[in-house]
Amino acid sequence: MKKTSVLDKSETRIRRMFGTIAPTYDLLNHLLSCQVDRYWRWQTTRLVPPQNDGPILDVCTGTGDLALAYWKAGRKQVPVIGADFASEMLALARRKAARRRARNVVFVQADAQALPFRDNQFQIVSVAFGLRNITDYRRGLAEMVRVARPAGQVVILEFSRPSQSLWGKLYQWYFRRVLPCIGQLISGQSAYYYLPASVFEFPDGEALAEEMRCAGLQSVWFHHFAFRIATLYVGTKPGTPM
Template sequence: MATPNPEHVRDLFESIAPHYDRLNDLLSLGIHRLWKRQAVAWIRPRPGQRLLDLCCGTGDLALVLASRVRPGGLVLGLDAAEAPLAIARRRAARQGWLPLQWRQGDALATGLADGWADGAVMAYGLRNLPDPAAGLAELRRLLRPGGRAAVLDFNRPEPASLPAAFQRFYLRRLVVPAAGAMGLTEQYAYLEGSLARFPTAPAQEALARSVGFSRARHRPLAGGLMGLLELVA
């Protein structure tokens, strides 16, 4: 199956950025905030830490992290698309006391130094990278020894399972029509195809260990529709 085209993915997120947060709230009934809180809880942010939000989108996770690393800490949000970053910057400007920086860049080649981060998060980004293994390798390189990372994304359940059937129903009957009402049918129809090529939970754990993580556990969320990959460098 073809890998995601980075330019296509970037253009997709450029186009959906103005509606992204509203659709997330609508389609998850706001529960995505709970899943993200679980990601934050795993990495245990503390004052003075330097944290990284890869594929940060409109910055909601980075804002939460920045509130936890004061004083003396820093959160860097990195994303390939400029439109979501522009929204993130505007949101951060309303809380100018938070220690935040934003950068447009490639999650596979961030240009940051080895061991730059004490911890990291990636929400709904790994699935959209052309090479998830390379994304995990870059994530591992960026973490200091013992640093934690949380990777939140859709789960890929067994094809014949009840969660898989519900996931197909959810994507085809709820997500795509809701996005279509905002003129984004094609952009959200992409979701199901991206899941078909996404590594399964056991494969994600194996990939993470193969690139040097000392601990990798994939935890299903929302009855198996979502998943949280918990990592220790």
């Protein structure tokens, strides 16, 4: 039987992997990050807040945490769309939105490489811990830029390679050695071996900022969180606001 490489990023494998880990996804996210992932998403909405009542799109939305954080940041008035191709993740996102009575947050099943939206629609197009997983992430980035409004913001929250400080090195050991074992124990899946492997082969810092410039974004900046464990990248689509 053909053995799947830990870094196989075919659409089928990625979709199946996230569909399978969906039931334990939130639990493991919050547990393995000691809840810090919540803080990063909240900080993202503080550093790049909604500017008006135009719609916001969150791609690779998973169970919808960043979409709902943006809904809250927009004082529950701004319409938010969360898009993902894994129906199991979307089912959990919809349940979460219903519990919060977030009626203007909708979740749609869509491939981030071919978004079913017209050009120039959204004031913010965000992605948290998702870009790295898109089979052709450059195509995903190009799609995010396409659907953002002129002067709109493209926001990427992603894991990065930790600094070489003592804490950074300790975290790296935890991330590579401990986290995959806990992940496998709780989810029963080997997906948590894919996580560190995918982070260490994905561009981060200036390299990802350069990819954003190549995708047509301007004024690109990035902000590291906690020993560079995660980084927020922001770029502006050229043009005058519509």
